[in-house]
Amino acid sequence: MGPGLFGYAVRRLLWAVPVLFAISVIVFWILRLAPGDPVDTILGRHYDEERAAVLRDKYGYDEPVYVQYVKYMRNLFHGDLGVSTRHQDFTVSEVIWPKIKVSTQLGAMALFITFALGIPVGVYAALARGTFLDPLTISFWLALDAVPVFVAIPILQYLFAVRLGWVRLGWEGVWSPNIIMPLLIMSLPGVAGVARFMRASVVSVMHEDYVRTARAKGLKERTVVVTHITRNALLPMITVIGLSLPGMTAGALFTEQYFGIPGIARESLAAVTAPDYDVILALVLFGSTLFVLANVLIDISYAIIDPRVRVGARRG
Amino acid sequence: MSNRTLTLMMGFVAFLILAVGVVFVVILAAGGDGDGNGGSDRPSEGSTPTKKSASGGICGGDKLITFGSDPASVLDPIQVRDEGTSEYVVEVFGGLVTLDLSLKVVPDIAREWKVSDGGKTYTFTLRDDVVFHNSNRRVTANDFKYSFERAADPANGSPTVTLYLSNIVGVKERFSNKATEVSGVKAIDEKTLEIRVVQPSEYFLAELTYPVAFVVDKDQVQKNPRNWTQKPNGTGPFRLVEFTPAERIRLARNDRYHLGVAKLAEVVFELGGGSILTRYENDELHIGGVPGIELEAVKGGNSPLSKEYKPQPRMSVSYLAFNMRKPPFDDLKVRQAMAMSVDKERINQVLFFDSQRVADGILPPDMPGYTESVSAYSFDADRAKQTLSESKYAGKMPRIVLTYAGQGGDAPDVLTAITAGWKEILGIDVELQASEYSAFLRELRRGTFQMFSAGWAADYPDPEDFIDKLFHSESVQNEQGYSNPEVDRILLEARSESNKEKRFALYAKAEQLILDDAAVIPDFWPVEHLLVKPCVKNWPSVPMTVPRYRYIEIAATEE
Numbered sequence: 001m002g003p004g005l006f007g008y009a010v011r012r013l014l015w016a017v018p019v020l021f022a023i024s025v026i027v028f029w030i031l032r033l034a035p036g037d038p039v040d041t042i043l044g045r046h047y048d049e050e051r052a053a054v055l056r057d058k059y060g061y062d063e064p065v066y067v068q069y070v071k072y073m074r075n076l077f078h079g080d081l082g083v084s085t086r087h088q089d090f091t092v093s094e095v096i097w098p099k100i101k102v103s104t105q106l107g108a109m110a111l112f113i114t115f116a117l118g119i120p121v122g123v124y125a126a127l128a129r130g131t132f133l134d135p136l137t138i139s140f141w142l143a144l145d146a147v148p149v150f151v152a153i154p155i156l157q158y159l160f161a162v163r164l165g166w167v168r169l170g171w172e173g174v175w176s177p178n179i180i181m182p183l184l185i186m187s188l189p190g191v192a193g194v195a196r197f198m199r200a201s202v203v204s205v206m207h208e209d210y211v212r213t214a215r216a217k218g219l220k221e222r223t224v225v226v227t228h229i230t231r232n233a234l235l236p237m238i239t240v241i242g243l244s245l246p247g248m249t250a251g252a253l254f255t256e257q258y259f260g261i262p263g264i265a266r267e268s269l270a271a272v273t274a275p276d277y278d279v280i281l282a283l284v285l286f287g288s289t290l291f292v293l294a295n296v297l298i299d300i301s302y303a304i305i306d307p308r309v310r311v312g313a314r315r316g
Numbered sequence: 317m318s319n320r321t322l323t324l325m326m327g328f329v330a331f332l333i334l335a336v337g338v339v340f341v342v343i344l345a346a347g348g349d350g351d352g353n354g355g356s357d358r359p360s361e362g363s364t365p366t367k368k369s370a371s372g373g374i375c376g377g378d379k380l381i382t383f384g385s386d387p388a389s390v391l392d393p394i395q396v397r398d399e400g401t402s403e404y405v406v407e408v409f410g411g412l413v414t415l416d417l418s419l420k421v422v423p424d425i426a427r428e429w430k431v432s433d434g435g436k437t438y439t440f441t442l443r444d445d446v447v448f449h450n451s452n453r454r455v456t457a458n459d460f461k462y463s464f465e466r467a468a469d470p471a472n473g474s475p476t477v478t479l480y481l482s483n484i485v486g487v488k489e490r491f492s493n494k495a496t497e498v499s500g501v502k503a504i505d506e507k508t509l510e511i512r513v514v515q516p517s518e519y520f521l522a523e524l525t526y527p528v529a530f531v532v533d534k535d536q537v538q539k540n541p542r543n544w545t546q547k548p549n550g551t552g553p554f555r556l557v558e559f560t561p562a563e564r565i566r567l568a569r570n571d572r573y574h575l576g577v578a579k580l581a582e583v584v585f586e587l588g589g590g591s592i593l594t595r596y597e598n599d600e601l602h603i604g605g606v607p608g609i610e611l612e613a614v615k616g617g618n619s620p621l622s623k624e625y626k627p628q629p630r631m632s633v634s635y636l637a638f639n640m641r642k643p644p645f646d647d648l649k650v651r652q653a654m655a656m657s658v659d660k661e662r663i664n665q666v667l668f669f670d671s672q673r674v675a676d677g678i679l680p681p682d683m684p685g686y687t688e689s690v691s692a693y694s695f696d697a698d699r700a701k702q703t704l705s706e707s708k709y710a711g712k713m714p715r716i717v718l719t720y721a722g723q724g725g726d727a728p729d730v731l732t733a734i735t736a737g738w739k740e741i742l743g744i745d746v747e748l749q750a751s752e753y754s755a756f757l758r759e760l761r762r763g764t765f766q767m768f769s770a771g772w773a774a775d776y777p778d779p780e781d782f783i784d785k786l787f788h789s790e791s792v793q794n795e796q797g798y799s800n801p802e803v804d805r806i807l808l809e810a811r812s813e814s815n816k817e818k819r820f821a822l823y824a825k826a827e828q829l830i831l832d833d834a835a836v837i838p839d840f841w842p843v844e845h846l847l848v849k850p851c852v853k854n855w856p857s858v859p860m861t862v863p864r865y866r867y868i869e870i871a872a873t874e875e
Contacts, residue, residue: 034754034755035758036752036757036758038754040758042397043757045724045772046479047761047792048792050491051479054491055473055475057470086389087389088395090390154591154594161595161597161598162597162598168598169590169595170588171563256590257589257590259590260563260586260587260589260591262560262562262563266562267562
């Protein structure tokens with residue numbers, strides 16, 4: 001990578017800073033603008049001004065919003081994400097990291113299954129083009145995609161747990177067999193999308209000159225499909241995979257709810273309804289950081305592939 | 317081999333795999349239907365071969381697995397503010413007094429007490445055999461002194477201390493930083509604690525059963541002020557051995573518990589929520605909950621679960637309140653007419669399959685001081701129409717908006733049914749407006765709502781907690797702006813009445829006046845729908861959160 005590319009990468013990364021700053025300001029203010037604060041829900045129907053004043057003082061909600069913001073940012077730079085009002089003994093980091101970890105582990109496994117199934121299915125559908133097997137395969141996976149999870153989950157739970165007694169439904173950690181069902185529910189619906197993308201990619205590649213050349217050389221059909229067609233068709237898949245990486249950490253709300261998985265989607269819902277200001281902020285900042293970073297990485301990878309992008313960015 | 321043949325061969329293999337899959341699913345479905353009578357029926361116990369037998373599985377051993385709500389605060393007695401979190405705290409900690417299963421105030425760490433000075437001084441004598449869980453230190457009067465000081469310290473920001481303990485001399489002053497000590501609590505010696513109260517009160521002891529009055533271990537709190545509640549050193553029948561938010565709470569038996577050691581070795585609360593009924597059916601939980609839409613299927617005669625169904629009445633009431641400062645509810649006739657046109661019985665039948673208790677008053681029947689003769693307006697369409705025609709708003713009804721928050725009050729479908737009734741009988745259009753909970757609370761206090769749906773749950777078993785708190789004209793919780801000088805006078809009299817029967821009679825009188833004024837429309841006394849495995853013995857049905865797990869036992873039943 002040349003000095004031009006390095007400079008471009010640094011510039012793109014620096015641009016992420018004002019974006020994140022703007023996001024933090026907006027989210028901070030919107031939270032405070034909403035009627036009702038955490039003290040309202042803490043005291044509930046037993047609200048009285050005196051206790052509310054003591055609690056607002058304890059959490060610093062009695063100060064003007066910009067003072068609260070400055071304090072928050074100062075703590076943030078010291079790596080302190082604040083305190084959860086819902087779990088008072090836990091700092092925000094202690095509340096969210098274990099959940100991000102669980103959701104990311106499950107998300108990564110689900111993503112792996114989705115692509116591991118989607119790519120071969122797509123290749124197969126493309127090769128079977130023109131026969132009934134192509135639409136049949138794609139329709140089968142589309143049908144799985146079409147069933148809403150909140151319909152599929154109760155039915156599957158009832159079938160495999162109560163009727164057959166094959167699985168237990170409680171949360172026993174990421175490495176227990178109990179996660180097989182939630183994993184499949186998280187991954188199978190995505191297969192159709194990946195497969196269709198892969199199919200299109202393969203179809204556009206399979207009539208290229210180099211494929212014909214490979215066949216003309218007398219290579220085995222297997223080699224042609226695997227080395228020449230699939231490998232080239234996989235290139236555009238990289239963007240798809242890259243873009244789905246941040247989503248991997250986002251958790252899956254219905255699956256987490258139905259299987260009691262202590263993941264980030266459930267925590268987000270609880271934090272928003274509490275409301276738990278610092279936890280909401282941390283989650284939003286975490287999510288937006290990931291998205292901004294993913295976009296920067298994609299831009300940089302484009303710049304590597306196509307030098308014109310770099311030049312254009314410098315002028316603009 | 318040509319490209320084409322390869323494709324078709326792969327296709328054939330794939331088709332075989334698919335076909336096998338389809339056949340598999342069909343067999344499963346057929347096998348499933350074989351032992352039931354169709355989709356809605358639940359399978360009978362042990363009918364599927366893979367099912368764990370009733371005597372083994374979770375019915376062996378002495379560990380109870382149930383579900384619980386994720387705590388809304390840490391497990392620190394002075395921070396607890398909701399019943400869900402209290403459920404854990406009352407098992408782990410203890411105070412001077414506690415509530416037994418019939419909701420009577422009984423001694424806990426205090427062996428006995430004397431009341432003197434015209435009801436203004438309580439002298440508690442402590443037991444000498446109470447020790448903290450993780451140390452061999454005995455609980456002394458000084459521990460209580462420290463605990464009360466800690467609760468009232470504004471730096472600790474307890475959301476409940478002035479709610480339940482403001483009758484103790486000095487608590488209010490300490491909380492507002494006007495004093496450095498709670499002057500009304502004194503440790504006379506190791507075993508004697510003196511508490512002075514501002515006003516003699518019949519329910520002061522009941523207030524001491526609330527977690528904010530529990531004893532904590534000073535050494536532990538001071539040594540680890542931030543994280544002590546993750547392994548708190550309490551005095552209750554169980555020790556907290558694990559608390560993982562959103563996952564589980566595990567309690568283990570305290571083998572030295574002074575009021576009788578628990579029979580269960582362990583109680584596990586699963587906090588994950590999600591598919592509780594299915595998990596109960598799958599023998600993963602001893603206690604299950606029934607969601608509203610499954611009630612009919614579970615309670616139905618041929619469902620095996622119907623025998624395990626245990627309705628659990630709660631000491632609470634849900635109601636619709638009129639803001640009497642806003643038209644048209646400044647007119648008694650309008651309120652009466654609307655109260656008479658809510659067909660609670662029918663709503664109960666259609667929406668709840670007759671599983672709720674229709675409220676005929678404000679105080680729930682489990683409440684001490686509940687009076688049978690007190691009654692709300694009953695459903696009477698003709699009388700309602702007649703009453704409305706006499707109102708000054710007849711024919712020129714302003715726009716009416718009913719706000720709800722989906723928490724505490726009625727469910728949206730109940731509200732829809734009620735407003736449909738008003739439309740049908742009185743021709744009044746009431747718009748429903750949903751609100752986010754914290755915003756709802758704030759607007760409730762400001763009195764901006766014209767009409768709202770709310771609920772109230774007992775803090776302690778005394779009618780004062782409902783009638784005085786919700787309807788005295790100066791009470792903060794009187795969000796409907798109800799003001800009746802006669803009711804205020806009776807409530808004031810009740811506050812200082814020391815004879816229990818007379819006091820309850822005063823509250824009954826006030827309640828009847830409030831109902832006649834149609835200040836609110838009480839609609840249901842909520843019931844929680846539980847399932848309890850037959851091997852769980854002595855499952856206590858208590859309408860409030862009290863220490864109860866030490867009474868429970870697991871014994872396999874031979875059937």
